[in-house]
Amino acid sequence: MKTVLTIAGSDCSGGAGVQADLKTMAAHGVFGMSVIVSVVAENTARVIDIQDITPKMI
Structure with missing residues (x-):
């Protein structure tokens, strides 16, 4: 399975940011x-x- 990395902010509503990126990746059949x-x-x-x-935490 192909993998994709997103570097983004977290949006607690799930409509943007890393949450939306992960949903998009799953829809395209890649591991986010x-x-x-x-x-x-x-x-x-x-x-x-x-x-x-x-940056130290990241």
Whole structure:
């Protein structure tokens, strides 16, 4: 099976970022791997905060 790596932020709604990338990869029959570089706190109305992951953690 082919593998694909995405380097992206995490979107807790699942509609964008690494979550959407992994869904797209699965739809194309490839094994998705990810590096998460930021996380978002949001609700249905707005983005509350964005936190980048430090390079040391990555």
